[in-house]
Amino acid sequence: xxGIIGEYREPTxxxxxxxxxxxxxxxxxxxxxxxxxxxxxxxxxVEVSESELTEEAERRDFIGSVGYVLNELxxxxxxxxxxxxxxxEAGVETGEFVVVVSNQIATTTVDGLRVKFAELLDGDPxxxxxxxxxxxxxxxxxxxxxxxFLTMLSDYKARLGWRFDPAPGNPDNALLKTTARLQVxxx
Amino acid sequence: xxxxxxRPTGSETDIKxxxxxxxxxxxxxxxxxxxxxxxxxxxxKPIEDLLDGVLQASPTxxxxxxxxxxxxxxxxxxxxxxxxxxxxxxxxEIKVHGSSTIPWQGKSLPNLKKFLPAIVIALD
Numbered sequence: 001x002x003g004i005i006g007e008y009r010e011p012t013x014x015x016x017x018x019x020x021x022x023x024x025x026x027x028x029x030x031x032x033x034x035x036x037x038x039x040x041x042x043x044x045x046v047e048v049s050e051s052e053l054t055e056e057a058e059r060r061d062f063i064g065s066v067g068y069v070l071n072e073l074x075x076x077x078x079x080x081x082x083x084x085x086x087x088x089e090a091g092v093e094t095g096e097f098v099v100v101v102s103n104q105i106a107t108t109t110v111d112g113l114r115v116k117f118a119e120l121l122d123g124d125p126x127x128x129x130x131x132x133x134x135x136x137x138x139x140x141x142x143x144x145x146x147x148x149f150l151t152m153l154s155d156y157k158a159r160l161g162w163r164f165d166p167a168p169g170n171p172d173n174a175l176l177k178t179t180a181r182l183q184v185x186x187x
Numbered sequence: 188x189x190x191x192x193x194r195p196t197g198s199e200t201d202i203k204x205x206x207x208x209x210x211x212x213x214x215x216x217x218x219x220x221x222x223x224x225x226x227x228x229x230x231x232k233p234i235e236d237l238l239d240g241v242l243q244a245s246p247t248x249x250x251x252x253x254x255x256x257x258x259x260x261x262x263x264x265x266x267x268x269x270x271x272x273x274x275x276x277x278x279x280e281i282k283v284h285g286s287s288t289i290p291w292q293g294k295s296l297p298n299l300k301k302f303l304p305a306i307v308i309a310l311d
Contacts, residue, residue: 032205035225035257057288064257064290071225072260079227130301136264137271143228145264155294 005117008161008179011091011098016048022078022086029078029086038071039063041090041099050092051184058185065156066097069180072148077103082173097182104173110164113176117149117162125153158182202233209234216247221254228261238269246278252285252292253311263295270302282307 011017020037022029042063046053053059070088077086081103090099105113120128129150136142152158159181167173201210207222218241224234241248258266273279283299285292287310299306 031225031227035223060288061290067257068259068291071257075225075259126298129298133264133267133302134271137268145228145261147260147264151260151263151295155291155298 003114004161004163005114006121006161007159007181008163008177009098009181010100010177010179011089012093015050015091015093016045017089017091018044019087019089022088024078024081024086025083031075031078034074034078035071037074037088038067041070041088042066045090045092045097048092051097053184062097062184065182069152069156069158069182070099070101072152073099073101073178073180076148076178077101080105080109082106083170084167084173084175092184095184097184098179099181100177100179102175102177104167104170105176107172107174110174113162114164117160120149120153121160125150129154152180156182157186199233200237202237209237211237211241215249216241216245217249217251219251219254220258223257224255224262225257225259226261228264231261231265235265235268238265239272242269242273242276242279246276247280248282250281250283252283252296253289255292256289258291258295267298267302270299270306273306274303279303279305280307281305282309285310287311 018041045051045066046059046062051062053062074086074088082105084104087102088099090097129147132146132150136145149160153160161179163177165175165177167175200213202208207224209221210219212219218238273281281303283296283306285296285308287293292310296308296310299308
Protein backbone atom coordinates (compact mmCIF):
# COMPACT_ATOMS: atom_id res chain seq x y z
CA UNK A 1 0.00 0.00 0.00
CA UNK A 2 2.97 2.32 0.55
CA GLY A 3 3.68 4.71 -2.23
CA ILE A 4 4.00 8.26 -3.45
CA ILE A 5 2.24 10.00 -6.34
CA GLY A 6 3.31 13.40 -7.67
CA GLU A 7 5.64 15.82 -5.94
CA TYR A 8 5.38 14.84 -2.31
CA ARG A 9 7.08 17.17 0.17
CA GLU A 10 6.36 17.88 3.84
CA PRO A 11 7.28 21.11 5.64
CA THR A 12 10.66 20.89 7.39
CA UNK A 13 12.47 22.81 10.13
CA UNK A 14 13.87 25.15 7.46
CA UNK A 15 11.16 27.71 8.23
CA UNK A 16 8.28 28.54 10.59
CA UNK A 17 5.78 25.72 10.94
CA UNK A 18 2.34 25.20 12.53
CA UNK A 19 0.43 21.96 13.16
CA UNK A 20 -3.28 21.74 13.89
CA UNK A 21 -5.04 18.49 14.86
CA UNK A 22 -8.77 17.88 14.55
CA UNK A 23 -10.20 14.99 16.55
CA UNK A 24 -13.34 14.43 14.49
CA UNK A 25 -13.70 10.90 15.87
CA UNK A 26 -15.07 12.56 18.99
CA UNK A 27 -17.16 15.32 17.35
CA UNK A 28 -18.25 16.23 13.83
CA UNK A 29 -16.38 19.04 12.06
CA UNK A 30 -18.70 21.32 10.12
CA UNK A 31 -17.63 22.93 6.86
CA UNK A 32 -17.72 26.38 8.41
CA UNK A 33 -14.99 25.16 10.74
CA UNK A 34 -12.89 24.03 7.76
CA UNK A 35 -13.23 27.55 6.41
CA UNK A 36 -12.14 29.12 9.71
CA UNK A 37 -9.13 26.77 9.96
CA UNK A 38 -8.08 27.56 6.36
CA UNK A 39 -8.29 31.29 6.99
CA UNK A 40 -6.26 30.93 10.19
CA UNK A 41 -3.30 29.42 8.30
CA UNK A 42 -3.56 32.03 5.54
CA UNK A 43 -3.66 34.94 7.96
CA UNK A 44 -0.97 33.48 10.23
CA UNK A 45 1.57 32.82 7.49
CA VAL A 46 1.02 36.14 5.74
CA GLU A 47 2.46 37.70 8.92
CA VAL A 48 5.62 35.58 9.30
CA SER A 49 8.74 37.45 8.26
CA GLU A 50 9.95 34.56 6.05
CA SER A 51 7.00 35.18 3.73
CA GLU A 52 8.38 38.68 3.04
CA LEU A 53 4.97 39.95 2.08
CA THR A 54 4.82 43.70 2.42
CA GLU A 55 2.83 44.91 -0.60
CA GLU A 56 -0.91 44.99 0.00
CA ALA A 57 -1.69 43.23 -3.31
CA GLU A 58 0.79 40.44 -2.55
CA ARG A 59 -0.68 39.92 0.91
CA ARG A 60 -4.19 39.77 -0.50
CA ASP A 61 -3.14 37.23 -3.14
CA PHE A 62 -1.39 35.05 -0.56
CA ILE A 63 -4.41 35.04 1.77
CA GLY A 64 -6.75 34.28 -1.13
CA SER A 65 -4.63 31.45 -2.56
CA VAL A 66 -3.64 29.78 0.70
CA GLY A 67 -7.20 30.16 2.01
CA TYR A 68 -8.64 28.55 -1.13
CA VAL A 69 -6.21 25.63 -1.33
CA LEU A 70 -6.32 24.84 2.38
CA ASN A 71 -10.09 25.06 2.54
CA GLU A 72 -10.34 22.52 -0.29
CA LEU A 73 -7.80 20.18 1.35
CA UNK A 74 -9.44 20.36 4.77
CA UNK A 75 -12.96 19.90 3.33
CA UNK A 76 -11.70 16.76 1.54
CA UNK A 77 -9.98 15.39 4.64
CA UNK A 78 -13.02 15.93 6.85
CA UNK A 79 -15.43 14.60 4.23
CA UNK A 80 -13.52 11.40 3.44
CA UNK A 81 -12.09 10.78 6.93
CA UNK A 82 -12.73 7.15 7.93
CA UNK A 83 -11.83 7.67 11.59
CA UNK A 84 -8.83 8.91 13.52
CA UNK A 85 -7.55 12.47 13.39
CA UNK A 86 -7.21 15.06 10.64
CA UNK A 87 -3.80 16.74 10.88
CA UNK A 88 -2.83 19.93 9.07
CA GLU A 89 0.82 20.89 9.07
CA ALA A 90 1.99 23.96 7.18
CA GLY A 91 5.11 26.04 6.84
CA VAL A 92 6.88 28.63 4.73
CA GLU A 93 10.36 27.85 3.45
CA THR A 94 12.51 29.00 0.54
CA GLY A 95 9.76 31.13 -0.96
CA GLU A 96 7.11 28.43 -0.85
CA PHE A 97 4.06 27.74 1.28
CA VAL A 98 4.03 23.99 1.99
CA VAL A 99 1.15 22.08 3.57
CA VAL A 100 0.44 18.45 4.30
CA VAL A 101 -3.04 17.31 5.34
CA SER A 102 -3.37 13.78 6.75
CA ASN A 103 -6.47 11.69 7.25
CA GLN A 104 -7.43 8.03 7.35
CA ILE A 105 -9.37 6.44 4.52
CA ALA A 106 -10.75 2.93 4.06
CA THR A 107 -8.09 0.62 2.61
CA THR A 108 -10.58 -0.47 -0.06
CA THR A 109 -10.56 3.03 -1.59
CA VAL A 110 -6.76 3.25 -2.04
CA ASP A 111 -6.48 1.69 -5.52
CA GLY A 112 -9.24 3.92 -6.93
CA LEU A 113 -7.62 7.04 -5.47
CA ARG A 114 -4.21 6.11 -6.86
CA VAL A 115 -5.67 5.97 -10.38
CA LYS A 116 -7.57 9.21 -9.86
CA PHE A 117 -4.54 11.14 -8.56
CA ALA A 118 -2.27 9.84 -11.33
CA GLU A 119 -4.83 10.93 -13.94
CA LEU A 120 -4.98 14.42 -12.41
CA LEU A 121 -1.24 14.85 -12.87
CA ASP A 122 -1.06 13.21 -16.30
CA GLY A 123 -3.35 15.51 -18.25
CA ASP A 124 -3.51 19.26 -18.86
CA PRO A 125 -5.33 20.63 -15.79
CA UNK A 126 -7.24 23.29 -17.76
CA UNK A 127 -8.52 20.67 -20.23
CA UNK A 128 -9.39 18.22 -17.46
CA UNK A 129 -11.26 20.95 -15.63
CA UNK A 130 -13.36 21.83 -18.69
CA UNK A 131 -14.08 18.18 -19.32
CA UNK A 132 -15.12 17.58 -15.72
CA UNK A 133 -17.49 20.57 -15.61
CA UNK A 134 -19.18 19.45 -18.86
CA UNK A 135 -19.63 16.00 -17.29
CA UNK A 136 -21.02 17.54 -14.11
CA UNK A 137 -23.51 19.60 -16.14
CA UNK A 138 -24.63 16.47 -18.00
CA UNK A 139 -25.04 14.49 -14.76
CA UNK A 140 -26.87 16.71 -12.25
CA UNK A 141 -27.24 13.82 -9.81
CA UNK A 142 -23.50 13.87 -9.01
CA UNK A 143 -22.94 14.85 -5.39
CA UNK A 144 -19.29 15.85 -5.68
CA UNK A 145 -17.91 18.34 -8.17
CA UNK A 146 -14.41 16.84 -8.43
CA UNK A 147 -13.05 20.34 -9.09
CA UNK A 148 -10.98 20.86 -5.92
CA PHE A 149 -7.62 19.48 -7.09
CA LEU A 150 -8.25 20.57 -10.69
CA THR A 151 -8.79 24.22 -9.74
CA MET A 152 -5.71 24.09 -7.44
CA LEU A 153 -3.61 22.84 -10.37
CA SER A 154 -5.17 24.94 -13.10
CA ASP A 155 -5.99 28.27 -11.44
CA TYR A 156 -3.51 28.35 -8.52
CA LYS A 157 -0.56 26.48 -10.10
CA ALA A 158 -0.29 24.38 -6.94
CA ARG A 159 2.12 21.45 -6.94
CA LEU A 160 0.42 18.41 -5.49
CA GLY A 161 1.56 15.07 -4.11
CA TRP A 162 0.06 12.15 -2.22
CA ARG A 163 1.43 9.44 0.00
CA PHE A 164 -0.28 6.26 1.21
CA ASP A 165 0.82 4.44 4.38
CA PRO A 166 -0.79 1.87 6.66
CA ALA A 167 -2.93 3.57 9.34
CA PRO A 168 -1.40 3.06 12.77
CA GLY A 169 -3.38 0.50 14.75
CA ASN A 170 -6.17 0.01 12.19
CA PRO A 171 -5.67 -2.62 9.46
CA ASP A 172 -8.95 -1.57 7.75
CA ASN A 173 -7.66 1.95 7.13
CA ALA A 174 -4.85 3.62 5.22
CA LEU A 175 -3.23 6.93 6.12
CA LEU A 176 -3.48 9.40 3.23
CA LYS A 177 -1.22 12.44 3.23
CA THR A 178 -1.86 15.16 0.66
CA THR A 179 0.71 17.90 0.08
CA ALA A 180 0.33 21.16 -1.77
CA ARG A 181 2.95 23.82 -2.48
CA LEU A 182 2.38 27.37 -3.63
CA GLN A 183 4.87 30.06 -4.54
CA VAL A 184 4.50 32.67 -1.80
CA UNK A 185 4.83 35.56 -4.26
CA UNK A 186 3.34 34.40 -7.52
CA UNK A 187 0.10 33.35 -5.91
CA UNK B 188 -51.12 41.04 -6.92
CA UNK B 189 -47.63 39.74 -7.57
CA UNK B 190 -46.33 39.65 -11.10
CA UNK B 191 -45.18 36.09 -11.55
CA UNK B 192 -44.47 36.21 -15.26
CA UNK B 193 -40.89 37.43 -15.01
CA ARG B 194 -40.14 36.20 -11.52
CA PRO B 195 -38.30 32.93 -11.05
CA THR B 196 -40.75 30.31 -9.92
CA GLY B 197 -40.24 27.49 -7.48
CA SER B 198 -37.25 29.11 -5.82
CA GLU B 199 -36.41 31.72 -3.21
CA THR B 200 -35.06 35.01 -4.55
CA ASP B 201 -33.25 35.96 -1.34
CA ILE B 202 -31.07 33.22 0.12
CA LYS B 203 -29.20 33.89 3.32
CA UNK B 204 -26.93 31.70 5.42
CA UNK B 205 -24.11 32.15 7.90
CA UNK B 206 -21.75 34.67 6.30
CA UNK B 207 -23.40 34.85 2.87
CA UNK B 208 -26.37 36.19 0.95
CA UNK B 209 -27.47 35.61 -2.64
CA UNK B 210 -30.40 37.71 -3.86
CA UNK B 211 -32.09 38.74 -7.05
CA UNK B 212 -32.82 42.38 -7.83
CA UNK B 213 -35.70 41.92 -10.25
CA UNK B 214 -35.93 45.49 -11.70
CA UNK B 215 -32.17 45.54 -12.36
CA UNK B 216 -32.13 41.87 -13.45
CA UNK B 217 -29.07 41.43 -11.26
CA UNK B 218 -28.11 38.55 -9.02
CA UNK B 219 -26.00 39.67 -6.10
CA UNK B 220 -23.50 37.31 -4.43
CA UNK B 221 -22.15 38.48 -1.08
CA UNK B 222 -19.87 37.21 1.68
CA UNK B 223 -18.13 33.82 1.85
CA UNK B 224 -19.62 30.85 0.00
CA UNK B 225 -17.98 27.62 1.07
CA UNK B 226 -20.85 25.14 1.03
CA UNK B 227 -21.15 21.48 0.08
CA UNK B 228 -22.49 20.55 -3.36
CA UNK B 229 -25.95 19.70 -1.99
CA UNK B 230 -26.09 22.92 0.06
CA UNK B 231 -25.75 24.93 -3.16
CA LYS B 232 -29.08 23.54 -4.44
CA PRO B 233 -31.26 26.59 -3.48
CA ILE B 234 -28.77 28.95 -5.15
CA GLU B 235 -28.57 26.68 -8.20
CA ASP B 236 -32.38 26.74 -8.43
CA LEU B 237 -32.37 30.53 -8.21
CA LEU B 238 -29.78 30.76 -11.02
CA ASP B 239 -31.82 28.36 -13.19
CA GLY B 240 -35.02 30.27 -12.46
CA VAL B 241 -33.68 33.69 -13.44
CA LEU B 242 -32.00 32.27 -16.53
CA GLN B 243 -35.27 30.72 -17.73
CA ALA B 244 -37.21 33.93 -16.94
CA SER B 245 -34.98 36.32 -18.91
CA PRO B 246 -32.13 36.12 -21.41
CA THR B 247 -30.53 39.31 -20.04
CA UNK B 248 -28.88 39.00 -16.68
CA UNK B 249 -26.07 40.45 -14.57
CA UNK B 250 -24.18 38.64 -11.81
CA UNK B 251 -22.58 40.95 -9.26
CA UNK B 252 -19.67 39.27 -7.46
CA UNK B 253 -17.85 42.34 -6.16
CA UNK B 254 -18.88 41.51 -2.58
CA UNK B 255 -18.11 37.77 -2.75
CA UNK B 256 -14.83 37.27 -0.94
CA UNK B 257 -14.51 33.49 -1.25
CA UNK B 258 -16.09 30.74 -3.35
CA UNK B 259 -15.07 27.09 -2.95
CA UNK B 260 -14.77 24.55 -5.75
CA UNK B 261 -18.37 23.33 -5.33
CA UNK B 262 -19.52 26.92 -5.83
CA UNK B 263 -17.25 27.36 -8.85
CA UNK B 264 -18.79 24.18 -10.26
CA UNK B 265 -22.27 25.73 -9.83
CA UNK B 266 -21.18 28.89 -11.62
CA UNK B 267 -19.59 27.07 -14.56
CA UNK B 268 -22.64 24.80 -14.90
CA UNK B 269 -24.80 27.92 -15.04
CA UNK B 270 -22.63 29.17 -17.94
CA UNK B 271 -23.15 25.85 -19.74
CA UNK B 272 -26.92 26.07 -19.16
CA UNK B 273 -26.89 29.60 -20.63
CA UNK B 274 -24.90 28.38 -23.65
CA UNK B 275 -27.42 25.61 -24.22
CA UNK B 276 -30.36 27.99 -23.87
CA UNK B 277 -28.78 30.33 -26.45
CA UNK B 278 -29.34 34.04 -27.16
CA UNK B 279 -28.49 35.13 -23.65
CA GLU B 280 -26.76 38.34 -22.61
CA ILE B 281 -24.92 37.72 -19.39
CA LYS B 282 -22.52 40.07 -17.70
CA VAL B 283 -20.43 39.30 -14.64
CA HIS B 284 -19.16 42.12 -12.47
CA GLY B 285 -16.19 41.15 -10.34
CA SER B 286 -13.30 42.72 -8.50
CA SER B 287 -9.62 42.41 -9.34
CA THR B 288 -8.83 42.85 -5.64
CA ILE B 289 -10.53 39.51 -4.79
CA PRO B 290 -7.95 36.85 -5.76
CA TRP B 291 -10.27 33.94 -6.68
CA GLN B 292 -12.11 36.11 -9.17
CA GLY B 293 -9.03 36.94 -11.22
CA LYS B 294 -8.06 33.27 -11.26
CA SER B 295 -11.36 31.48 -11.83
CA LEU B 296 -13.88 33.89 -13.38
CA PRO B 297 -12.08 34.08 -16.78
CA ASN B 298 -12.80 30.33 -17.25
CA LEU B 299 -16.47 31.24 -17.65
CA LYS B 300 -15.66 32.28 -21.21
CA LYS B 301 -14.63 28.73 -22.06
CA PHE B 302 -18.13 27.53 -21.21
CA LEU B 303 -20.01 30.56 -22.55
CA PRO B 304 -17.90 32.51 -25.07
CA ALA B 305 -20.43 35.37 -25.28
CA ILE B 306 -20.33 36.14 -21.55
CA VAL B 307 -18.97 39.56 -20.58
CA ILE B 308 -16.64 39.64 -17.57
CA ALA B 309 -15.83 43.04 -16.06
CA LEU B 310 -13.31 43.14 -13.22
CA ASP B 311 -13.23 46.55 -11.47
